[in-house]
Amino acid sequence: MFRSGWQPALLLAPALLLLALLTLYPIAYSFVLAFTDAEYQSDALTFVGWANFNTLLNDWFFQQATWNTVRFTVSASVVQVGLGLLLALLFARPFPRRQWLLPLFIYPMMLSTLVCASIWKAWMHFDFGWLNNLFDAVGLSRQPWLSDPALALWSIVLVDTWQWTPMAFLILLAGLQGIPQDIEEAATLEGATPWQQFWHIRLPLLRPYLFLALLLRSIDTFKLFDKVYVLTGGGPAFATETLSLMAYKQGFKFFNLGAASAIAVIMLVIALVLSLAYAWQVMRRPT
Amino acid sequence: MFTKTKMATALLGLAVSVAGVAQAADLVIAGRDDLMGRALEQSVAAYQAEHPDMDIELLKLPYGSLYEKLVIGMREGDSSFDLVMIDDTWATEFMSQGWLAELNEDRVSQDFIPALTDISRYPVGQGPLYSLPVVGNVAMFAYRSDLMDEPETWSDVIAQGKQLHTADRSGVVFRGTQGNPIVTGFLPMLWAYGGNIVDGDGAVNFDSPETVAAIRDFVSLREIAPRGIEVYNSGEVRDAIQQNKAAMAIEVWPSWVPTMDDPELSQVVNQVEIIPPPGEVNASTPMLGVWQMGVSANAENAAAAEDFLAYFTSANNQRDLTLSLGLPPTRSSVYSDAEVVDTYRWYPNQLNALRQGAPRPRINAWQELESIMGDYLQLALLGRITPEQAAQQAHQRMAAAL
The missing domain is CATH 3.40.190.10 (Periplasmic binding protein-like II)
Structure with a gap:
C-alpha cells in the first residue's frame, strides 16, 4: 500500500504528462487556431473570433460535407450493427464447421483500408468491374456505382459494411456468449418461443453490447476519410465529401489551419455528443 | 555481477x-x-x-x-x-x-x-x-490515327468525337475526378479558348466569356465520354486508350503511356498518335x-x-x-x-x-485555387450548375482565397 498521498500522484504523473502533451495540448491548440486566421508559413496568428465558424456554416460545400457525413454515419453504423446482430445470432448456435467459417467472416476487417478500397474500386468500375459483370450475367443493368452522385455515397456504405460488419458481429457474439444459459433454459421450460426468448431475454441483455457496437462504429464512420480518398476523392460533385476529407484538404493541402481547426472542433463536439449519449444509455439505472 | x-x-x-x-x-x-x-x-x-x-x-x-x-x-x-x-x-x-x-x-x-x-x-x-x-512531363493529346484525322481545334475534337462515339468505344476519355485531375485536363482547353485563371498582376481573372465557352465545350465532352468519367483518373484513361475503349484522350502524360506500343499490354499498337493538345482561338498551349x-x-x-x-x-x-x-x-x-x-x-x-509549353500560374496558393476550380468544374460537368455559374462562383471563391 502507499505510505503517503503523493506517491500515487507521482506514479501517475508520467502517464498524465504524456496524455496532456499528446492529447490535451493538440486539442487545446486546435481550439485556439479555430478562432484565428493562422498563417502557416510565417507562424502569425490573427484573432478573428467566430469568423471561421460563420464562414463554414454559410458555406454550401461545408453543409454538403456535413450532410454526407451524417448520412454515412447513421446508415453505415445501423446497417453494420444490424447485420452483425444477425450473424452473431447465427454463430451463437453450434453448427458444423463453425470454427472454419468464423475466420472467413472476420477476414475483411483484417485488410488494410486502402487495400480494401482499391479492391472495391476495381470491382465497381463501370466497364470492367466484377460487380457490373455479375449484374450483366443475371440480367440486371450496369450501375454507375461511384460516378452517380445519387449512388456514390451508398456504394461507400456498402464497402464499409463489407469491411466493418465483422467488428459489430464479434462484439455482439461476445455479448451473446456471455448470457447465462440457465436463463434461456428456464424460459424454454416455461414455454417461451424462440422469438419471445430473443425479444424479452437476449435483446435486453445485449443492450450494452449493441450500444457499444453502435458507438464504436458511429465514431469510426464519422471519421470516414481513407475510403472516400481512394474511391471518389470526395466527388462526384461533392456527393461523397466528408468532414474529415474537408479538414484534411484545408489543413494539409491548403494549410488553412484556422478553417481546418474549426472543422475539427465541430467534429469533436459532435463526437462528444455521441459519446455522452452512449455513456448516458449505459450508465443510467435500470427502471 | x-x-x-x-x-x-x-x-x-x-x-x-x-x-x-x-x-x-x-x-x-x-x-x-x-x-x-x-x-x-x-x-x-x-x-x-x-x-x-x-x-x-x-x-x-x-x-x-x-x-x-x-x-x-x-x-x-x-x-x-x-x-x-x-x-x-x-x-x-x-x-x-x-x-x-x-x-x-x-x-x-x-x-x-x-x-x-x-x-x-x-x-x-x-x-x-x-x-x-x-x-x-507535359500534357499531350492522344488520338487514333487509324480512325480519324488529326484534330486541329477543340471544336474538331468534339465533332469527330461525336462521329466516333459508339457503345463499345467512346469518342473521348479524360480525367473527371474532382480536384487536380479534372483541372489538369481542362487547362489546355481553357488557354486555347483564350481564358485565364489569373491576369498578369496575379489577380483572379477566371470569370470571362472565354472561360464560359471553354467550360461549355468541356462539359459537352461528357456526352461522348465513357460512363463513370466523373471518377476517372490516370489509370482509367490509360486503360481506355490502350484497350481500344476510346478514340481520343484529351490529356495524356508521357509517363503514363510508355507501354502504348507494347503488344502485350496494348491493343492499339502503332494506332495512337500523341501530339500537343489542339488550339481554338489561341494556338496550342501544352501544359507543363x-x-x-x-x-x-x-x-x-x-x-x-x-x-x-x-x-x-x-x-x-x-x-x-x-x-x-x-x-x-x-x-x-x-x-x-x-x-x-x-x-x-x-x-x-x-x-x-x-x-x-506553359506552366500553371506561379502563385503560392495554387493548390487551393486548383481545388476550388476542380469543385466547380465537376458540378458543371454533372449539370448541377451552368458554365456561367461555374465561372462566376469559382472566380469569387478563388479571389477570396487569394
Whole structure:
C-alpha cells in the first residue's frame, strides 16, 4: 500500500504528462487556431473570433460535407450493427464447421483500408468491374456505382459494411456468449418461443453490447476519410465529401489551419455528443 | 555481477550507437514513389556503384504525402532531407519561402530545354536557379490515327468525337475526378479558348466569356465520354486508350503511356498518335507538369546532394532511365537520340510540346485555387450548375482565397 498521498500522484504523473502533451495540448491548440486566421508559413496568428465558424456554416460545400457525413454515419453504423446482430445470432448456435467459417467472416476487417478500397474500386468500375459483370450475367443493368452522385455515397456504405460488419458481429457474439444459459433454459421450460426468448431475454441483455457496437462504429464512420480518398476523392460533385476529407484538404493541402481547426472542433463536439449519449444509455439505472 | 552502473553504461552506449547509425546517411533524398521512385532507385544504385563508400537514404512517397512532409519539414527548418523532389506547381511556394538553396549555375548544361530551366528559377526565367528539371512531363493529346484525322481545334475534337462515339468505344476519355485531375485536363482547353485563371498582376481573372465557352465545350465532352468519367483518373484513361475503349484522350502524360506500343499490354499498337493538345482561338498551349529536384536550404549534405543531382540529370543517366523505364527526359539531346526515338515514336512531338509549353500560374496558393476550380468544374460537368455559374462562383471563391 502507499505510505503517503503523493506517491500515487507521482506514479501517475508520467502517464498524465504524456496524455496532456499528446492529447490535451493538440486539442487545446486546435481550439485556439479555430478562432484565428493562422498563417502557416510565417507562424502569425490573427484573432478573428467566430469568423471561421460563420464562414463554414454559410458555406454550401461545408453543409454538403456535413450532410454526407451524417448520412454515412447513421446508415453505415445501423446497417453494420444490424447485420452483425444477425450473424452473431447465427454463430451463437453450434453448427458444423463453425470454427472454419468464423475466420472467413472476420477476414475483411483484417485488410488494410486502402487495400480494401482499391479492391472495391476495381470491382465497381463501370466497364470492367466484377460487380457490373455479375449484374450483366443475371440480367440486371450496369450501375454507375461511384460516378452517380445519387449512388456514390451508398456504394461507400456498402464497402464499409463489407469491411466493418465483422467488428459489430464479434462484439455482439461476445455479448451473446456471455448470457447465462440457465436463463434461456428456464424460459424454454416455461414455454417461451424462440422469438419471445430473443425479444424479452437476449435483446435486453445485449443492450450494452449493441450500444457499444453502435458507438464504436458511429465514431469510426464519422471519421470516414481513407475510403472516400481512394474511391471518389470526395466527388462526384461533392456527393461523397466528408468532414474529415474537408479538414484534411484545408489543413494539409491548403494549410488553412484556422478553417481546418474549426472543422475539427465541430467534429469533436459532435463526437462528444455521441459519446455522452452512449455513456448516458449505459450508465443510467435500470427502471 | 553485472552492476546497475555497468548496465546503465551499456544501455547508454547502445543508445548512442543506435543514434549514430540513424544519422549516418551521407545523403538523404525525398522523392515520389511509382515510376519516379523506380527511376531514383535505379540512379541511386548506379551512383553508389561509382561511390561505394557513400550511404544514400531514399524516401519514396505518394504525391500528397510528399507535399505534406516537405512543407511541414521545410517550414520547421528541418534538415532531414538533403535533396527533394517537387512538382512544378509547388515550385513558387518552395522558392519564394527560401526553402531551396541556390544551385551552382556552372554545372547547368545548355542541353536542358530552356522552358524547363526557366521555371526552375525564381522569379521565373530571371532569378537564381533553385532546382533542375528531372521529369519532362507535359500534357499531350492522344488520338487514333487509324480512325480519324488529326484534330486541329477543340471544336474538331468534339465533332469527330461525336462521329466516333459508339457503345463499345467512346469518342473521348479524360480525367473527371474532382480536384487536380479534372483541372489538369481542362487547362489546355481553357488557354486555347483564350481564358485565364489569373491576369498578369496575379489577380483572379477566371470569370470571362472565354472561360464560359471553354467550360461549355468541356462539359459537352461528357456526352461522348465513357460512363463513370466523373471518377476517372490516370489509370482509367490509360486503360481506355490502350484497350481500344476510346478514340481520343484529351490529356495524356508521357509517363503514363510508355507501354502504348507494347503488344502485350496494348491493343492499339502503332494506332495512337500523341501530339500537343489542339488550339481554338489561341494556338496550342501544352501544359507543363515538370518535376524538379532542389537542394534543401537546411541540407546537411548540400555538396553531395548537388553532385547526385548532376548525375541524376546527366544525359547518359536520362537516356538510361528513358530506355529502361520510360521516364520522360528534360534534355534536348536525349529527345534526338536515335534509339530513344525508335522506342518512343512520339518523342519529337513531345519535345515540341515541351518547348511551346506553359506552366500553371506561379502563385503560392495554387493548390487551393486548383481545388476550388476542380469543385466547380465537376458540378458543371454533372449539370448541377451552368458554365456561367461555374465561372462566376469559382472566380469569387478563388479571389477570396487569394
